[in-house]
Amino acid sequence: MPDIVIAAEGLSKRYMIGHQTAVSERYVALRDVIARKARNVWRKSADLVHGRPIVQGDSVEEFWALRDINLEIRRGEVVGLIGRNGAGKSTLLKILSRITEPTKGRVRLNGRVASLLEVGTGFHPELTGRENIFLNGAILGMSRREIKRKFADIAAFAEIDEFLDTPVKRYSSGMYVRLAFAVAAHLEPEILIVDEVLSVGDAEFQRKCLGKMDAVSKDGRTVLLVSHDMRRLAALCHRTILMNGGMVEADGETQTVIDRYMAKHGMAAFADLSQRRDMSGSGDARFQSIELLKDGQPCRSFAFGDRLVQRFAIDVVRPLGRGLVSTSIATADGIPVYEYFNIDAGCEWTASRGRHVFTVAIDKLNLYPGTYTMTLWIGDRNSFRVDYAEEAISFDVVLAPAIGVEHRTQRNGGLVYQDAAWSIDHRTS
């Protein structure tokens, strides 16, 4: 079977999450280890003295980021990978690109792999564009000779010819991204693994990159691509894999898988939250559903300037007294944009037993085109978490045909558009 270039069998990955260290601290301090060991010894000897059984005071919880993944990818296939944040997509990519090793299972790879998990990995701000092309190329696995041969193409692709000898710290973010992409686009591996990196860069440059990627796949090379942009996936991939909770939930023709994902994971204008199992909090109140509306009709596609209305239902099981509710908006890659609290809008809520339906209207949506997710939260009077529905629903912001202003339609250096009054004072000297 030389035609199968990636074959994964029973792939699993476990991470240990310590309880004593905060989630954000993945490392340990030697001083803490010594202190903890000493404390444990003390506690155990105290237990021994008091005749209590010794309990192993282990404070580590395991978390399986991947569970028993089996998949085969053939030569020349362009495969999309979708799933909510934390579904295991990035972990899978990291294992396939040999950055981390699996806990169980194995992968067989046939061919040279290049992975692009981030734009401009290893770029150094003090070095010039020219130097960074060599640095980044070497990091991505190109030989010096290969980079030299492609240098002119790379520089032309990035459109930064005149700044080649300027340190990249003086580059605009657009130039930086273009240069980084140009290097990556000239990789010629047999297997290319790409994480959500195309969401940056301006629209025209994105099109150029996509064209390049399309050409790569036509050459018979294999591409595995993670994206939150369903339209892009549908255009590029024939096959898509949907991941959920570290497992493969669906694997098949792209449109079928996307439809299933949209239907199940709140990619419709309505999402049933009552069956979700991943909600955390005390559970005294639970989100039941969320719905997005435009002009009174269900809708998940909005234009810049639209009035977005969300309506969600909460069932209160045990009365909370004064409750807090928030709804927040984040970009598809998880960057928070807005968070709205009921009390900030002067809307007091007494959480008495029964169903409560909230309607939140956002006037004049000022987000740039793209996909966004909405996360809901309930807290009690002390802000302790009662319920939390991460990425309860998602919606798209699309180009508004009525607005012809070019820069409003692009997410360049910012996340939101804010009106500003401009004036120019000009004197001829």
Add this chain to the structure above:
Amino acid sequence: MPELIIEAGHSERHYWRELWRYRELFAVLAWRDLSVLYKQTAIGVLWALMRPVLTMVVFTIVFGRIARLPSEGGAPYPVMVFAGMLPWMFFANALTEASNSLLANGNLIGKVYFPRIVVPAAAVVSAFADFLIGLLVLFGLMAVYRFAPDGRIVLLPVFAVVACLTSLGPGLWIATLNVKYRDFRYVIPFIVQFGLYISPVGFSAALIPEQWRLVYSLNPMVGVIDGFRWCILGGESRMYWPGFAVSMAVTAFFLWFGIRRFRKTEMSLADLL
């Protein structure tokens, strides 16, 4: 391209061949560290000159003038000190740089695959640049004192390589400890400081009583510094070969141990960073 298997605990069978394939990345990383170092600080070169010179002056005054310790093989005291200072400074720099290299390149390790050993090894090489500058200072100093080396000087590169290996072994080990225990980096300056006192930098190792010399050579830098003095000072400078053998054995042990520890943690580095 042969089939590649990724699985838990499956260490690369062709590890060293794989490393050879990544020699260009190794060169590029060393070059990056160097060019950034000398770009950021216009006084980078000056700094590389000043530090050993000032230390040499202090040591010459304290050990040579105040304590009136003898030099080695008729060489002027400053030249003797500098010949020992050179490998010591290199060792200290290389060890520090290698130890911190994984943390400094954490982003790279989390995003791209390559044999991780490339990172600390490149750090040792970039510390070598300061060593070369120091070597020029030494030659200048020897010219000032009209002290000419003899034929043994051609063996200097051999001892320079030994100095590299001596710093790489512990460097690899400490680099992994540093990733695992983030407060370990506070220990490194202490090791370096302490090492300076227990190494024959300001004085000649020949001053150590005969019965203790073998024990003293358990510090691998004793052998390296002795070797440097032996080929730079030439002439009357005597080499204590049994001690050198002990130092080399310790170096070889640390190198073996460092590589072993490093390869054990190599695959999980990305999860820890």
